[in-house]
Amino acid sequence: xxxxxxxxxxxxxxxxxxxxxxxxxxxxxxxxxxxxxxxxxxxxxxxxxxxxxxxxxxxxxxxxxxxxxxxxxxxxxxxxxxxxxxxxxxxxxxxxxxxxxxxxxxxxxxxxxxxxxxxxxxxxxxxxxxxxxxxxxxxxxxxxxxxxxxxxxxxxxxxxxxxxxxxxxxxxxxxxxxxxxxxxxxxxxxxxxxxxxxxxxxxxxxxxxxxxxxxxxxxxxxxxxxxxxxxxxxxxxxxxxxxxxxxxxxxxxxxxxxxxxxxxxxxxxxxxxxxxxxxxxxxxxxxxxxxxxxxxxxxxxxxxxxxxxxxxxxxxxxxxxxxxxxxxxxxxxxxxxxxxxxxxxxxxxxxxxxxxxxxxxxxxxxxxxxxxxxxxxxxxxxxxxxxxxxxxxxxxxxxx
Numbered sequence: 176x177x178x179x180x181x182x183x184x185x186x187x188x189x190x191x192x193x194x195x196x197x198x199x200x201x202x203x204x205x206x207x208x209x210x211x212x213x214x215x216x217x218x219x220x221x222x223x224x225x226x227x228x229x230x231x232x233x234x235x236x237x238x239x240x241x242x243x244x245x246x247x248x249x250x251x252x253x254x255x256x257x258x259x260x261x262x263x264x265x266x267x268x269x270x271x272x273x274x275x276x277x278x279x280x281x282x283x284x285x286x287x288x289x290x291x292x293x294x295x296x297x298x299x300x301x302x303x304x305x306x307x308x309x310x311x312x313x314x315x316x317x318x319x320x321x322x323x324x325x326x327x328x329x330x331x332x333x334x335x336x337x338x339x340x341x342x343x344x345x346x347x348x349x350x351x352x353x354x355x356x357x358x359x360x361x362x363x364x365x366x367x368x369x370x371x372x373x374x375x376x377x378x379x380x381x382x383x384x385x386x387x388x389x390x391x392x393x394x395x396x397x398x399x400x401x402x403x404x405x406x407x408x409x410x411x412x413x414x415x416x417x418x419x420x421x422x423x424x425x426x427x428x429x430x431x432x433x434x435x436x437x438x439x440x441x442x443x444x445x446x447x448x449x450x451x452x453x454x455x456x457x458x459x460x461x462x463x464x465x466x467x468x469x470x471x472x473x474x475x476x477x478x479x480x481x482x483x484x485x486x487x488x489x490x491x492x493x494x495x496x497x498x499x500x501x502x503x504x505x506x507x508x509x510x511x512x513x514x515x516x517x518x519x520x521x522x523x524x525x526x527x528x529x530x531x532x533x534x535x536x537x538x539x540x541x542x543x544x545x546x547x548x549x550x551x552x553x554x555x556x557x558x559x560x561x562x563x564x565x566x567x568x569x570x571x572x573x574x575x
Contacts, residue, residue, distance in 0.1 A: 204517040206524070206532045214238070217553050219529065226524065229547045229561055230531040234504055235395050235469075235476045236552030237426035243465045247427075250461035258454045262289075263443075266454035274464050275431070281402055281467065282390075282419075283411040284433035288442055291455050293391055293420025294320040295448040296430030300387065300418055301358065302327035303446035304438070309354035312343060314370070316363050318389060330354075337363075340374045347382035355384035358416075361393035361404030365533055365546060367501030369397070372408045387416035395424025395470050396503060401477050421459070425466045429455045480504055480551040483558060487549055490562040495575040504549040507533065508565070509542065510574055516543035519572055526564040 199205045213220035216239045219228045237243050250270060260266035271289055279287040290296040301324030305311045309330040313321055316337045325332040331350075335342040347355060357379045359370045372388065379386045390403040398406035401424070405414035416438065421429040432442065442449065455463075470476075484504045491498050497509040510516040513534045520532040523545070531546040538544065547561075569575040 199517060204514075204521050206517060206520045209529075217550055217557060221529065224527070226527050226529045227557055227561060228529050229549075229553075230529050231550060232392070232423040232548060233426060233550050234392075234424045234480055234548070235401075235426070235466075236550040237424070237466045237469055237476075240426070240466070240469055242469055243426055243462045246465035247458040247462035250457040254457035256458075257456045260454065261450055261452055262454045263450040268454070268457060268460065270457060270460040270464065271454065274460055274467075277464065277467055278419075278431050279433050281400075281471075282417045282433040283402070283406070284417060284435070286436040286439035287431055287433040288439050288446075288449065289455055289460070290430040290432070290449060291452050292428060293418075293422055293430030294323075295452060296418050296420065296432050297321050297358075297389060298324040298327060299442065299446040299448035300416065300432045301325055301356070302448070303442045304328075305330035305354070305356055310350045310356075312346060312355065312357045312384070314338070314359045316366065317358065317360055318364060318391065321358055321360070321389060338368075338371060340371065340378050343375075344378050344382070347378065347384055351382075355379075355382065356387055356416075357384050358387040358389065361388045361390045361397065362503050362505065364392055364505060365507060365537060365544075366499055367503045367505035367507060368499075369393075369407070369502050370404060372404055372410055372414065376410060376413045385415045386413070387418060388414050390417055390419040391423060391430075392503065392505065394419050395477065396480065400474070401470050421463045421466075424470060425463050427459045427462045427466065429459055429463060476551040480549060483549045483551065483553050483555075486555060486558050487547065487562070490558070491565070494562065494566050494569065496565065496569060506547045506549070507544040508547060508574075509544045510572075511541060511543060513540065513543045515572060515574070516545065519568055519574065520545060522568045522571070523564055526568065528561050528564050 209221050211219045211221055217228055218225050258266035275287040275289050297320035305328040307329045311325045311330055311332055313334045314337055315334050333346045361370055376386055388404050393404040395401040397404050405411045416434040418432045421427040487506055498506055510519055516532050523530055533546050534543045
């Protein structure tokens with residue numbers, strides 16, 4: 176065997192040695208990459224059977240809204256299937272700019288920049304803005320896109336324990352006189368709790384740091400008009416940068432960063448994930464514009480989402496399930512060990528309820544859970560059906 180073949184073999188060794196997922200597949204408990212063959216909003220068809228979707232981030236139930244679908248269809252006919260270029264060159268449509276203006280107004284910021292995914296929005300924001308000699312501060316439960324954006328930047332990264340403002344202050348104090356950004360999730364996607372934005376702003380201001388909030392799970396959910404975490408606390412003017420995604424309440428794909436005009440202008444010319452990626456396709460852009468309009472025109476959707484949230488949370492707690500500190504439509508059910516979590520997932524799946532199992536490295540080995548999340552379009556009957564299935568299977572497996 177020549178040296179080149181040996182080197183290739185060494186690179187692939189870890190692939191051949193990775194057997195854990197195949198073992199779970201062989202046991203019939205593998206919960207990932209399940210193809211959905213049909214969707215009817217709160218009900219999906221998987222493996223030929225209808226299942227209640229209790230694991231989607233479609234909080235306002237807009238993926239099937241007539242206005243959203245019609246807007247996407249019109250854009251598809253007018254502009255074609257894609258932009259075939261980056262925003263920087265040939266990929267800016269006369270749809271992208273109205274969307275940016277609408278999002279800037281909605282979030283209370285001077286300007287906005289739209290990205291092709293929410294993940295790229297955080298990559299672009301952090302790597303484009305935090306340079307050599309500067310520091311970005313992350314909550315340890317921040318989303319992977321925030322962590323990866325920090326890795327891509329030329330600045331230094333400091334991580335503080337979840338919600339530990341005293342720990343954040345100590346770390347901020349270590350870097351006087353340099354550019355600093357504190358960035359957190361508005362709503363934490365695996366716990367469902369809300370960031371202490373008033374406390375973060377207070378600490379950041381003391382040490383001259385910029386505050387950025389990723390509102391991926393907050394837009395359409397929190398705030399007096401569904402306008403996010405900062406608005407929820409009445410601090411829209413105090414939070415410097417708001418990022419978000421279109422893949423949750425706005426029923427599509429893509430993302431955005433809203434900030435002072437000078438910051439957005441700088442990112443337009445220094446943000447590699449924007450400059451070297453094809454821009455958001457026409458149908459998606461038009462669909463998001465329509466979804467943003469519906470979000471503001473139909474506040475009853477958000478009201479129903481919160482009624483559903485209260486029903487599910489109270490139901491789980493009354494049954495004896497541990498759902499942690501959640502304050503939002505993200506409701507994690509603590510199970511414990513990974514094997515039991517996957518088994519409970521499978522039994523619920525067979526009972527017609529789709530959930531998302533969360534296992535290491537996302538959580539500690541003893542803290543595995545089933546992540547449920549609600550839509551405005553879930554009915555109380557559907558929620559009660561899910562609670563009955565959870566109760567039966569939870570008792571069977573000794574979770575409650």
